[in-house]
Amino acid sequence: DIQMTQSPSSLSAFVGDRVTITCRATQNIYNYVNWYQQKPGMAPKLLVYAASTLQPWAPSRFSGSGSGTDFTLTISALQAEDFATYYCHQTFHTPYTFGLGTKVEIK
Amino acid sequence: QVQLVQSGNEVKSPGASVKVSCKASGYSFTNYGVTWVRQAPGQGLEWMGWITTYNGNTNYAQKFHDRISMTADTSTGTAYMELRSLRPDDTAVYYCARVQLAAMLDHWGQGSLVTVSS
Numbered sequence: 001d002i003q004m005t006q007s008p009s010s011l012s013a014f015v016g017d018r019v020t021i022t023c024r025a026t027q028n029i030y031n032y033v034n035w036y037q038q039k040p041g042m043a044p045k046l047l048v049y050a051a052s053t054l055q056p057w058a059p060s061r062f063s064g065s066g067s068g069t070d071f072t073l074t075i076s077a078l079q080a081e082d083f084a085t086y087y088c089h090q091t092f093h094t095p096y097t098f099g100l101g102t103k104v105e106i107k
Numbered sequence: 108q109v110q111l112v113q114s115g116n117e118v119k120s121p122g123a124s125v126k127v128s129c130k131a132s133g134y135s136f137t138n139y140g141v142t143w144v145r146q147a148p149g150q151g152l153e154w155m156g157w158i159t160t161y162n163g164n165t166n167y168a169q170k171f172h173d174r175i176s177m178t179a180d181t182s183t184g185t186a187y188m189e190l191r192s193l194r195p196d197d198t199a200v201y202y203c204a205r206v207q208l209a210a211m212l213d214h215w216g217q218g219s220l221v222t223v224s225s
Contacts (some may be wrong), residue, residue: 034211036152043202043215044152050209054113085154091210095168096142098152 002026002090006099014107019075021102026069031093032091033071036054038101039084048073070077080106109133116171118222119193126189127219129203134137136184140206143177143188145199146218153199157206158186162201193223 001027013019024035031051036044046055048064051071061076075082083106088099110168114128129141142157155165165177174191174218186203204212 032209034209036212038152043204043218044212045215046211047215049207049211049213055213089152089154089212094166095156095170096154096210098154100152 001095002029002093002097004088004090004097004099006088006102007077008102008104009106012107013078015078015080017078019078019082019104021086021088021104023066023071023073023099024069025071025090027086028068029092031067032037032090033064033066034089034091035073036087036089037084044087045098059083066095075104078104078106082106109205109214111205111214113144113201113216113219116220116222118224121194121223121225123223124189124191125193125221126187127201127221129186129188129204129216131184131186131205134205136179137181141170141177141179141186142204142206142210142212144202144204144212146202147196147199150199155188155201157210161185190221193221195223195225197221198223 007023033051035048037047039046052064063074083104085101087101110132112130140159143155158165160179176189178187203216205214207213
C-alpha cells in the first residue's frame with residue numbers, strides 16, 4: 001500500500017500567517033493527490049484535486065502544489081474560518097490512502 | 108443540487124452486521140461511483156472501497172475484504188455498505204462520497220455513526 005506521510009500533525013498560527021502542510025508518498029503518484037478540509041462534526045470537503053486545482057468554492061488563499069512524491073497545501077493568509085483538519089489523499093493506486101491529517105488551530 | 112443522504116446512527120453488538128444506506132439525488136446516479144470512508148472517534152479518514160454504480164463492480168480495501176459488501180440499487184439511486192462480524196474497533200462514523208474524475212470525492216453524505224458495544 002502507498003503510505004502518505006503528512007506533516008505537521010498539528011499547528012497553531014495567527015490570522016494572516018502563511019501556513020504550509022506537506023504530504024510525502026512512498027512512491028511516485030504523479031499528481032494523484034487531493035486535499036480535504038474537515039471541520040468538527042462535519043463531513044470532509046474537497047478542497048484541491050489533482051494536486052493543484054482548487055475547487056470553485058475554495059478561497060484563492062488556498063493552493064496546492066507538487067508531483068511525484070512530495071505535495072504541499074498552502075494557505076497564504078490564514079483566516080479564522082480556516083480552523084479545521086486537512087487531509088491529503090492519494091488516488092493513484094488502491095487502497096486510496098489518506099494522510100493522518102493536520103489540525104490547524106488559530107492562535 | 109447534489110445530495111447524498113445517509114441512514115441514521117446504529118448501535119450494534121459485537122459479531123453483528125450493519126448496513127448503511129446512501130441515497131443520491133441531484134445527478135445521474137449511474138454516471139458516478141460511490142466510495143465509503145470511515146472515521147473512528149478522534150481519528151483520521153480510512154478508505155474502505157468503492158462501487159461502480161452502473162455495473163456493480165467493487166474494489167475493497169484488503170483490510171475489509173472478507174467482511175464488507177457494497178451494492179447499488181439503480182432503481183432508487185441508493186448505495187449500500189454492509190459490514191459483518193462487527194468488532195468494537197469498527198465504531199466509527201461511516202461516510203459515503205461521490206467519486207469524480209481520478210477518484211476525487213466531490214460530494215459527501217452527512218455520515219452515519221455506528222457504535223459497536225456489548
